[in-house]
Amino acid sequence: MITTILLYIFLTILKGLLLPFTLLADASLPDAFSNAMIIASTYLSAFNDFIPISILLTILGLVLIIEVFINGFKLINWAIKKIPTIN
């Protein structure tokens, strides 16, 4: 009962927050986007014989994850410090 009520309350809040998004048109990207990725892959794979492209892509992903983590951490800290009485 308690969990159900709490879930209903959170659900209502979340639905209220998400309501503006539902009024938007569906997201779509031009076909050229995915086609560009496929074409880029054919060129990348040509260089893969000499340069470890898969390792580079993995490292790029890791760098992005780490940067997002660090900057996300800073962002949350910044937001917390905006709360009065917290330094």
Add this chain to the structure above:
Amino acid sequence: MPYINKNPNEDFLFFLKVLIFTLLIFYLLFGVSKIAFGFEGSGGLDVNEMGYYCPPYESSVNDGDFVVFEEDNCFYVLDGAPSTTYYGDSYIGTIGSATQLSGHSLGSDCNDGICESGQSDDWNGQGLEQGDDIFVAIFHYNASCRTYFLTGAGSCPEVYGVYEMKWGEAPPEWENDINFTEPVGQQEGYAPFFLNVEGDFEIASTTTYWNAIEVEMTFYAPPDYATSSIKTEWLALQNSQNKGTGTFSDEDNALFWSVINGTYAYRARFVEVYYDYVAETSEWLYDDGAYWIFQVGEEGGGMPSMEDYFATTTDFGILGNMFRDVLLWIFKPSTQVLDYWHGIKAMVASKPPFGYYALIKGGFDELSSEATPAFSLQTTTTTDSYIFTPLKTGLGWIFWILFGVWFLKRFIHFVI
């Protein structure tokens, strides 16, 4: 500072910083939305929101049905699908291993997600045989989707749904199921325990007379044990008359743990056996996605309620059970509210900015070093193996070391 004295590099650095910051916000936003909503970058169109039929059918067949379409004026149906432009494709085979029969734009009438779009699909001219897999896909057009449906490569980064069918007449339904009596289990202790299998097994006259019933029991482990165990036994039928009575028993003491606080399930099918060779089998009975689960030792058996399944497998005694039930009532969320939560994802899955995440992720998933190269150098095998491969390996190590150095510097200079 007067502009004339300003280092022009500063403008570039400022631009670079803004660019990196924008990118980071972008990834952060979509990272959060992924964690919150678990987008997988595909699907989004439920079988309840779509349909398909051709004559002689006058309304949508069901997903998974056996069908024989006699004419080629077919209809792609959308019923409450998200608003977008749709394509309808028909395929022979299964997703990832298919040949395309046809593809159509479903027209602007379907943009609101509710329509019946008439298109020509010549199923009859394809020489389909009984049991062949066919499917139709309705999707927001993207070339990657067709590649995915045909070969399974990559993914479909758009809203799509798939309606799978089988060609031919539906197999005959069994006239009589195997009638399991309630299992006699033990509250605690060791095997054996027994399951009586009784019944008049007369099946449709056109089908085979079966020699035996194969009973398969799955013993679900208690939480402390990692694996479940499956035991199979054949019960011979009398004179191949599809009639018989049998008893399943298992005296394997190694299964004792499954009897204590465990649950087990069983299913059965008819088999045609020559000596030890299984010639033919029927469909599994009691295998429609949910086993018939009994709690060991529980008198009366029967399909347990959700509460039984999740929380009341342990008997705490009369007083303890009262507390258990009260706690369940207070803290266990209702199925309805959980379903509502589940529906939130669908509410915004295709809307910006969350929808963009799925689309962009789907696009970047296509980026790979394993594609067919656009060009390649003509080299001898020895050049490859003695020069380029070692160089590539060395470069790989160097890249990882550079990444390590970068990470170390980033970590050392990290200021909270």
